[in-house]
Amino acid sequence: xxxxxxxxxGREHALTWKLSTDSTKPEMFCAPGNAGTQEIATNLAIKAxxxxxxxxWAMKNKPDLTVIGxxxxxxxxxTDELEAIGLKVFGPSKDAAELEGSKVFSKEVxxxxxxxxxxxxxxxxxxxxxxxxETAKIPCVVKAEGLAAxxxxxxxxxxxxxxxxxxxxxxxxxFGAAGNRMLIEDFLEGEEASILALVDxxxxxxxxxxxxxxxxxxxxxGPNTGGMGAYSPAPIVTDDLWPIIKEDxxxxxxxxxxxxxxxxxxxxxxxxxxxxxxxxxxLEFNCRFGDPETQVVLPRIEGDLLPAxxxxxxxxxxxxxxxxxxxxxxVCVVMASGGYPGDYQKGKVIEGIKSAENDKSTVxxxxxxxxxxxxxTDGGRVLVVSSLGKDLPDAxxxxxxxxxxxxxxGAFYRKDIGSKGLKRNA
Ligand SMILES: Nc1ncnc2c1ncn2[C@@H]1O[C@H](COP(=O)(O)OP(=O)(O)O)[C@@H](O)[C@H]1O
Ligand SMILES: [Mg+2]
Numbered sequence: 001x002x003x004x005x006x007x008x009x010g011r012e013h014a015l016t017w018k019l020s021t022d023s024t025k026p027e028m029f030c031a032p033g034n035a036g037t038q039e040i041a042t043n044l045a046i047k048a049x050x051x052x053x054x055x056x057w058a059m060k061n062k063p064d065l066t067v068i069g070x071x072x073x074x075x076x077x078x079t080d081e082l083e084a085i086g087l088k089v090f091g092p093s094k095d096a097a098e099l100e101g102s103k104v105f106s107k108e109v110x111x112x113x114x115x116x117x118x119x120x121x122x123x124x125x126x127x128x129x130x131x132x133x134e135t136a137k138i139p140c141v142v143k144a145e146g147l148a149a150x151x152x153x154x155x156x157x158x159x160x161x162x163x164x165x166x167x168x169x170x171x172x173x174x175f176g177a178a179g180n181r182m183l184i185e186d187f188l189e190g191e192e193a194s195i196l197a198l199v200d201x202x203x204x205x206x207x208x209x210x211x212x213x214x215x216x217x218x219x220x221x222g223p224n225t226g227g228m229g230a231y232s233p234a235p236i237v238t239d240d241l242w243p244i245i246k247e248d249x250x251x252x253x254x255x256x257x258x259x260x261x262x263x264x265x266x267x268x269x270x271x272x273x274x275x276x277x278x279x280x281x282x283l284e285f286n287c288r289f290g291d292p293e294t295q296v297v298l299p300r301i302e303g304d305l306l307p308a309x310x311x312x313x314x315x316x317x318x319x320x321x322x323x324x325x326x327x328x329x330x331v332c333v334v335m336a337s338g339g340y341p342g343d344y345q346k347g348k349v350i351e352g353i354k355s356a357e358n359d360k361s362t363v364x365x366x367x368x369x370x371x372x373x374x375x376x377t378d379g380g381r382v383l384v385v386s387s388l389g390k391d392l393p394d395a396x397x398x399x400x401x402x403x404x405x406x407x408x409x410g411a412f413y414r415k416d417i418g419s420k421g422l423k424r425n426a
Contacts, residue, residue, distance in 0.1 A: 036365025338410025
């Protein structure tokens with residue numbers, strides 16, 4: 001069994017780690033991977049968006065399964081190209097990936113399907129957007145349509161901020177072509193949670209809930225990042241919400257896609273805002289696993305994950321008991337380079353990864369590379385320490401006592417990951 005994982009972040013290290021422990025003992029490949037995947041897989045010198053090179057490699061090496069981590073290759077149609085040469089892929093087709101690739105398309109689908117989401121208007125013309133801004137509700141949210149690496153959403157608290165956000169997106173093209181079209185949507189109050197579900201084209205298997213921490217500083221202060229930590233499960237997603245999310249979010253979305261001739265398979269990530277009436281509003285869909293949510297959801301899975309991925313790739317074989325869960329909570333804390341999410345330095349030597357790992361804690365590497373036998377920093381989010389525990393406080397303790405072992409110049413991490421969940425439990 002040969003498996004190719006496409007991508008190079010903490011998410012892909014976690015996917016490679018989980019799949020490498022499968023009972024079939026698969027041979028793992030990562031394109032391009034990082035210093036962490038290098039220890040458990042063969043890294044290929046092909047970047048995640050080099051579609052032609054990935055297809056050539058796959059044609060020659062015939063992986064039994066390709067798992068595509070990031071959104072960019074999915075939106076470029078890597079799944080379609082690999083399936084066209086007869087290979088199995090875990091990940092949606094180009095058309096299905098538009099749920100993430102175009103926030104305008106995604107909103108159209110949600111509105112047509114009657115899914116709870118913020119009311120919005122889309123614009124492809126700067127002057128029309130400005131005109132609308134005159135009467136728009138404040139606060140509101142400006143969203144560039146396309147992929148913007150998590151930077152294309154601006155919360156506007158005043159009319160001036162709204163006008164600036166429209167200008168930045170549509171006139172100054174701060175997010176490039178991603179801002180050719182944009183949405184202005186109502187601001188929703190509530191608490192966020194992430195839901196990941198596996199979909200095989202027909203059946204939906206909801207995975208554990210989790211909650212990400214997007215802001216750089218403690219107590220959700222400072223600018224947004226790719227995510228500074230996460231915990232799972234998220235107590236805001238109470239038992240009574242699961243059937244509602246499955247029916248009102250997932251089933252309706254898949255049905256609406258089907259009406260449009262699109263079959264979804266792979267993982268479908270719903271970013272939810274749960275309001276005080278406990279209605280789960282969809283903020284966005286992603287067509288892939290979340291990073292760092294993956295790093296807390298996968299360690300909670302007992303035994304093999306590969307059969308579930310295979311079922312999705314082959315279509316219509318997902319069953320409710322295909323994944324078993326540990327009775328444990330998980331917390332992960334991201335260690336970032338000083339200065340992130342602004343400018344930061346690379347090339348700092350990382351010490352202590354091995355001493356941070358034990359039967360409860362695993363280190364997933366993200367922005368790292370190996371040079372002369374040393375692991376050095378090579379990105380903003382450098383690594384993630386993910387720990388299990390019998391409850392949330394225990395998992396938090398385990399993660400923070402592990403991460404203390406790791407150091408590099410300028411290293412930075414949040415000290416309050418999971419505390420929102422503790423407040424809710426109290
Ligand atoms: N309608 C909204 N109301 C309130 N906050 C929002 C709204 N839409 C987005 N946000 C906030 O902005 C963040 C990013 O928006 P999202 O739609 O997830 O786009 P992306 O992840 O592509 O940047 C969300 O996690 C949430 O905190
Ligand atoms: Mg998001």
